Amino acid sequence: MNDPVVVQTISKKSLSRGTKSLLLLTALGGFAVIGGLFAGNASFKVHNPEIAEAAALPPLAATLLSADDLIPSTSPHINQGQLKSRETLIDLVTRLGAEHSDANRALAGLFESDLIDPRRVRPGLEAKTWMEGDTLTALAIKSDNDRRLLATRTSAGDWTTAELKAKLIPTYKNISAVIETSIYDQALKLGARDQQVVDFASIFAYDVDFQREIYPGDQFEMLYESFVDERGNPIRAGKVLFASLNGKAVTKGFYNFTPEDDGVSDYFDENGESATRFLMKTPINGARLSSSFGRRKHPISGYSRLHKGTDFAARTGTPVYAAGNGRIERASRYGGYGNYVRIKHANGYKTAYAHLSRYGPNIKSGRRVRQGDTIGYVGSTGASTGPHLHYEVYIKGKPVNAMRLKLPTGRKLAENPEILSTFKVHRDEIDALRVSHSTPTTLASTSTAPTKTP
Numbered sequence: 001m002n003d004p005v006v007v008q009t010i011s012k013k014s015l016s017r018g019t020k021s022l023l024l025l026t027a028l029g030g031f032a033v034i035g036g037l038f039a040g041n042a043s044f045k046v047h048n049p050e051i052a053e054a055a056a057l058p059p060l061a062a063t064l065l066s067a068d069d070l071i072p073s074t075s076p077h078i079n080q081g082q083l084k085s086r087e088t089l090i091d092l093v094t095r096l097g098a099e100h101s102d103a104n105r106a107l108a109g110l111f112e113s114d115l116i117d118p119r120r121v122r123p124g125l126e127a128k129t130w131m132e133g134d135t136l137t138a139l140a141i142k143s144d145n146d147r148r149l150l151a152t153r154t155s156a157g158d159w160t161t162a163e164l165k166a167k168l169i170p171t172y173k174n175i176s177a178v179i180e181t182s183i184y185d186q187a188l189k190l191g192a193r194d195q196q197v198v199d200f201a202s203i204f205a206y207d208v209d210f211q212r213e214i215y216p217g218d219q220f221e222m223l224y225e226s227f228v229d230e231r232g233n234p235i236r237a238g239k240v241l242f243a244s245l246n247g248k249a250v251t252k253g254f255y256n257f258t259p260e261d262d263g264v265s266d267y268f269d270e271n272g273e274s275a276t277r278f279l280m281k282t283p284i285n286g287a288r289l290s291s292s293f294g295r296r297k298h299p300i301s302g303y304s305r306l307h308k309g310t311d312f313a314a315r316t317g318t319p320v321y322a323a324g325n326g327r328i329e330r331a332s333r334y335g336g337y338g339n340y341v342r343i344k345h346a347n348g349y350k351t352a353y354a355h356l357s358r359y360g361p362n363i364k365s366g367r368r369v370r371q372g373d374t375i376g377y378v379g380s381t382g383a384s385t386g387p388h389l390h391y392e393v394y395i396k397g398k399p400v401n402a403m404r405l406k407l408p409t410g411r412k413l414a415e416n417p418e419i420l421s422t423f424k425v426h427r428d429e430i431d432a433l434r435v436s437h438s439t440p441t442t443l444a445s446t447s448t449a450p451t452k453t454p
Contacts, residue, residue, distance in 0.1 A: 077097070077130070077131045077132075078128060078129070078130055078131075079096040079097045079128070079129045079131065080096065080126065080127065080128040080129075081095060081096050081126075081127060082123070082124050082125065082126050082127075083121060083122070083123050083124060083125040083126075083127070084123060085123045087123075088118070089107055089116075089118055089121060089125075089127075089141075090103050090104060090107060092125075092127055093106065093107065093127060093129060093136075093139060096127060096128075096129040097129055097131045097134075097136070098129055098131070098136040098139075099134060099135075099136065102135065102136035103136065103139075105159055106136060106139045106151040106153075106159055107139075107151070108159075109151050109159040109160070109161040110141070110149055110151055110161050113161045113163075115143075115149050115161060115163050116141065116143055116149055125141065125142065125143070126141070126142040127139065127140065127141045127142070128140045135153075136153065137152070137153050138150070138151065138152045138153065139151040139152075144236075145234075145235045145236050146165060146166040146168060146227070146229075146235045146236060147163065147164070147165050147166075148163075148164040148165075149161070149162075149163055149164075150162040150163070150164060166229045166235055167229070167230065168227035168228070168229070168235055168236075169227065169228050169229070169230065170225050170226075170227055170238065171225065171226055171227070171228055172223065172224070172225050172226075172241070172433050172437040173191060173192075173223070173224060173226065173437055174221065174222070174223040174242075174433070174434045174437045174438045175187065175190040175191065175192060175221070175222055176219065176220065176221035176222070176438075177190065177219070177220060178217060178218075178219050179214060179215070179216060179217065179218045179219065179220060179247075180216055181216075182214070183197065183200065183201075183210070183214065183220050184197050186220075187200070187220075187222065192222060192224060193226075193237045195237050196222065196224045196237055196240055199239065199240045199243075200220070200222055200240055200243050201285070203240065203243045203254050203267050203275050204243070204245055204250070204252075204254075204275070205280050205281060205282070206275060206276065206277035206279075206280060206281055206407065207245075207249075207250045207252060207275070207277075207281070208245065208247075208249045208250050208281075209249075209281060209282055209403075213247075213248070213249035213250075214247065214249070215247060215248050215249075217247075218245065218246065218247030218248065218249075219245070219246040219247065220243075220244065220245050220246075221242070221243070221244045221253070221434075222240055222242070222243050222244075223240070223241045223242040223243075223430065223433060223434050223437065224237070224238060224239065224240045224241060225238030225239060225241060226238050239256060240256065241255070241256045241430050241433065242254070242255055242256070242430050242431075242433075242434060243267070252269060252275075253269065253270065254267035254268060254269055254275045255267065255268055255269075255270070255423075255426070255427050255430050256430075257423050257426055257427075259411075259413065259416075259419050259423075260419065260422070261416065261419060266410070266411070268411075268413060268423060270427060271414070272412060272413030272414055272420050272423050272424075273409060273410070273411075273412050273413070273414075274409065274410030274411040274412070275410070276371075276410035276411070277407040277409060277410055278324055278345070278346075278347075278349070278407045278409075278410070279323040279324040279345070279349065279351065279371075279393070279402075279405070279407050280321065280323045280324065280371065280372075281402070281403070281405075281407075282312065282391075282402075283320055283321045283322065283323045283351070283353065283389070283391060284312050284314060284318060284319070284320050284321065284378070284389050284391075285318075285319075308392050308399040309352070309354075309390050309391050309392035309393075309399070309402070310390075310391050310392075310401070310402050310403060311388050311389070311390050311391075312378075312388055312389045312391065313386070313387070313388045314378045314387065314388065314389065315378065315387060316357050316377070316378055316379055316380065316387040317357060317377050317378060317379075318377060318378040318389075319360075319374045319376075319377055319378075320353055320356065320360075320374065320375055320376045320377060320378060320389055321371075321372050321373065321374060321375065322343060322351075322369040322370065322371055322372065322373045322374075322375050323343070323351045323371065323391075323393075324343070324345045324349070324351065324371045325345065325346075325368075325369070325370050325371050326343040326344050326345040326346070326349075326351075326368070326369060327343065327344050327366065327367070327368050327369075328341060328342070328343055328344075328363065328364065328365055328366060328367050328368075328369060328375075329342045329343065329344050329350070329365065330342045330365055331359055331363050331364050331365050331375075332365070333381075333382075334354070334382075335382065335383075336382045336383030337352075337354035337355065337382050337383075337390070338354060338355045338356065338379070338380075338381025338382025338383070338384060339354075339355070339356035339357065339358065339359065339376065339379060339381045339382070340352065340353065340354050340356070340382075341353045341356065341359065341363065341375050341376055343369060343375070348395055348396040348397075349393070349394070349395055350393070350394040351391070351392065351393050351394075352390075352391070352392040352393075352394070353375060353376055353389060353390070353391060353392075354382065354389070354390040354391075354392075355378075355379055355380055355381050355382055355384045355387075355388060355389065355390050356376035356377060356378070356379050356381065356389075357376075357377050357378060357379025357380070357381065357387075358376065358377050358379065359375070359376050359377075360373065360374040360375045360376050360377070361374070363375050363376065393405060
């Protein structure tokens with residue numbers, strides 16, 4: 001049976017209340033000592049029956065103090081460090097001064113409370129130890145930007161574990177620029193993070209090939225959210241709320257919206273038409289088009305014949321995605337195609353992926369896949385002169401040029417007037433955020449969104 005869980009918060013103001021606050025801090029197994037690992041408004045869960053009883057005292061206020069505010073002048077010695085490659089958590093804690101037995105007992109509490117899985121930790125994870133001589137009195141692990149795990153030694157010598165989470169405050173930023181080198185470079189210079197740029201590219205994955213159809217002078221705009229703590233420190237990136245591209249290949253803007261009937265978040269243009277298409281234009285990121293659809297002299301056989309697909313040169317191991325929803329017809333070796341996957345989609349469409357180095361997780365004949373699932377990885381198996389993806393599209397058994405294919409559109413909110421009305425209100429709210437959170441910069445340009453129709 002799990003120990004009772006208590007949710008409690010501590011504030012600087014509460015410390016002035018005197019003895020009751022100090023008693024509660026003591027009951028919390030030395031929690032005050034490790035408060036400094038998490039600044040700002042936060043809540044924590046404590047796994048210990050004695051602490052659950054202690055929490056019956058009058059509740060404290062909301063803001064957790066820093067360690068400098070809480071630790072007295074006779075504070076224990078503090079060590080901190082990061083997990084190295086091929087190092088275990090016990091290795092890290094002992095490197096930070098703890099005896100092996102203390103490190104094992106402190107971590108055991110975190111493992112038994114299912115607060116952390118030692119098999120899933122990665123290099124760079126941060127930890128802090130509080131030492132009194134050779135004795136470990138407290139351990140804190142930063143498992144995520146908004147999450148700290150705490151283990152403290154009680155007066156009886158037992159260990160208490162706690163999970164501390166930040167109160168996240170959403171903020172918004174709107175960036176725009178004329179493209180000089182790449183969207184990626186300029187978006188990062190303006191403050192966006194990697195994930196937000198990836199999301200931006202995914203929104204336009206059905207309309208533009210970012211490797212070949214982005215030109216200097218094209219413009220982009222991105223409104224995104226991020227989350228900070230109460231001191232304004234960035235904690236984690238949020239989603240892209242609006243994205244637009246104004247260029248030679250496409251001029252479109254899309255709003256993030258979740259229709260209430262299916263609860264599936266998607267991106268829609270100003271008229272409520274989904275950015276999602278039946279098939280992705282390219283089922284791979286960061287690849288170079290190395291051979292187009294059409295007749296050519298085969299590089300191995302030497303014969304001139306129809307090249308029924310499009311080749312994308314990429315590093316071995318680059319993920320390959322299912323271009324659309326469907327069922328796998330084949331996932332096996334297939335002659336000169338090497339490791340091969342073929343997917344049957346609706347409306348007589350099929351897609352095929354060849355020369356894979358290996359297959360994606362659980363990819364086998366008969367299994368259903370969703371658009372964007374990883375179905376394999378780039379390789380050079382079969383009749384291949386180097387690592388690349390050979391991608392084919394068939395319509396009713398006939399091979400077609402995927403790069404010139406006019407794909408069916410996705411959902412249209414106009415089919416449900418009530419949902420379309422809700423979307424328009426949401427769209428206007430996002431437009432207001434775009435105006436109020438624009439960031440003046442030498443890279444910024446005017447809004448690139450198409451003009452809305454009434």
